[in-house]
Amino acid sequence: MSLLIRNARLLDGSLVDLLADDHRWTRIGTDLAADGATEIDAEGRLATAPLVDCHLHLDASLTAGKPRWNESGTLLEGIDVWGELKPSLTEQDVYERAREIVRWSVAQGTLFIRAHADVSGENDAMVRGLLRLRDDVAELCTVQVTAFPQDGIFQRDGDEQRLEHAIRLGVDCVGGIPHYEPTSELGLLEVHRVFDLAKQYSRRIDVHCDETDDPNSRFLEVMADDTVKHAMAGRVTASHCTAMGSYEPYYSSKLHGFLRRSGINVVVNPFANSLIQGRLDAYPKRRGFAQLKELLAAGVNVSLGNDVVMDPWYSLGRADMVEAASLALHFTYMSGREEIPEMLRCATERGARTLGVEDEYGLEEGKPADLVVYDAPNALEVLRLHPPRRWVIRRGRVVAETTPARTTLLGEPVTFSP
Numbered sequence: 001m002s003l004l005i006r007n008a009r010l011l012d013g014s015l016v017d018l019l020a021d022d023h024r025w026t027r028i029g030t031d032l033a034a035d036g037a038t039e040i041d042a043e044g045r046l047a048t049a050p051l052v053d054c055h056l057h058l059d060a061s062l063t064a065g066k067p068r069w070n071e072s073g074t075l076l077e078g079i080d081v082w083g084e085l086k087p088s089l090t091e092q093d094v095y096e097r098a099r100e101i102v103r104w105s106v107a108q109g110t111l112f113i114r115a116h117a118d119v120s121g122e123n124d125a126m127v128r129g130l131l132r133l134r135d136d137v138a139e140l141c142t143v144q145v146t147a148f149p150q151d152g153i154f155q156r157d158g159d160e161q162r163l164e165h166a167i168r169l170g171v172d173c174v175g176g177i178p179h180y181e182p183t184s185e186l187g188l189l190e191v192h193r194v195f196d197l198a199k200q201y202s203r204r205i206d207v208h209c210d211e212t213d214d215p216n217s218r219f220l221e222v223m224a225d226d227t228v229k230h231a232m233a234g235r236v237t238a239s240h241c242t243a244m245g246s247y248e249p250y251y252s253s254k255l256h257g258f259l260r261r262s263g264i265n266v267v268v269n270p271f272a273n274s275l276i277q278g279r280l281d282a283y284p285k286r287r288g289f290a291q292l293k294e295l296l297a298a299g300v301n302v303s304l305g306n307d308v309v310m311d312p313w314y315s316l317g318r319a320d321m322v323e324a325a326s327l328a329l330h331f332t333y334m335s336g337r338e339e340i341p342e343m344l345r346c347a348t349e350r351g352a353r354t355l356g357v358e359d360e361y362g363l364e365e366g367k368p369a370d371l372v373v374y375d376a377p378n379a380l381e382v383l384r385l386h387p388p389r390r391w392v393i394r395r396g397r398v399v400a401e402t403t404p405a406r407t408t409l410l411g412e413p414v415t416f417s418p
């Protein structure tokens with residue numbers, strides 16, 4: 001089974017043909033010929049390696065309004081609502097909701113997802129449901145599961161053991177939430193415990209780190225230090241890191257170099273954080289985002305996640321990484337000429353680095369034939385228009401296809417382009 005994509009525009013502006021044979025790219029060049037191959041003419045549309053969603057709470061997706069709505073819209077009420085719902089969830093319910101979000105994701109070109117399964121409390125349905133999902137959808141979408149202790153590991157008896165239990169069940173990453181522990185001393189202990197567990201079980205790390213507006217929340221430096229001490233460069237991710245939006249310049253510049261040398265990845269989650277951070281400030285209000293632009297300039301790998309889709313924290317969302325990149329672009333001032341395509345890299349190849357899947361990712365001969373073709377010619381137009389993903393290709397097969405809508409005004413077409 002061969003598939004030939006003609007006239008695909010790459011991010012660097014070049015126009016290429018891509019030939020897939022036996023699930024892999026076998027030739028990438030110009031004017032390729034392939035007898036008997038199925039052909040698709042991309043007609044100059046932008047094509048990239050798949051979108052990568054580095055942070056998604058799949059276990060909570062599609063539960064908005066259950067058992068009640070988050071009336072205030074705050075993070076803390078969201079955690080309360082989730083806490084009320086959690087004991088009643090079943091493995092099958094988690095599986096089915098998460099599977100539906102994977103379908104939405106793939107249809108929009110996201111073929112790699114790092115999911116978080118809440119492992120706090122007695123019900124282990126979330127981690128069991130997501131592990132089953134990961135294995136069942138592997139042909140269509142690569143899912144990694146993080147054991148995420150939403151309530152911390154030192155506030156309730158048994159939660160530290162439950163985190164280890166989830167690791168034994170087979171998760172890919174060990175998670176944490178040090179800023180949510182009752183004291184910073186316990187937060188430090190938690191970070192060290194997460195690294196010890198990851199080392200012991202040979203897992204990656206993905207910690208919710210400093211997701212607060214408190215400028216004194218500085219667990220990120222501890223994570224960077226532990227990354228160096230445990231020689232885990234590239235295998236550790238700090239997610240959210242919104243306190244960084246309140247760090248003063250001197251400390252920030254010290255931190256940037258430290259993060260780069262440690263090889264830690266940072267993930268920005270624009271949807272929930274744009275609504276949650278700075279909320280309690282009087283005007284002027286802080287934006288409460290990690291310093292994405294400055295981190296990239298310092299050589300730190302930064303990528304993006306949807307984080308929340310119709311759940312107790314965020315009743316909106318449709319799991320689109322292009323929308324996530326567009327929103328992050330606005331909140332982090334990434335509007336420069338070269339910065340706009342870089343935002344799309346944060347949603348694609350930089351995400352692949354965060355997940356550690358570079359060996360099976362990229363438009364290169366020999367790599368798996370995964371591709372997304374946008375109904376737009378370049379990154380600027382993708383982030384401006386959020387166009388449909390015309391074709392999504394997984395392992396050399398078209399798995400999703402969208403026919404763009406057509407708008408007319410008084411009978412004349414409107415294209416939203418000059």
Ligand SMILES: [Zn+2]
Pocket residue numbers: 055057116208239307
């Ligand atoms: Zn999160």
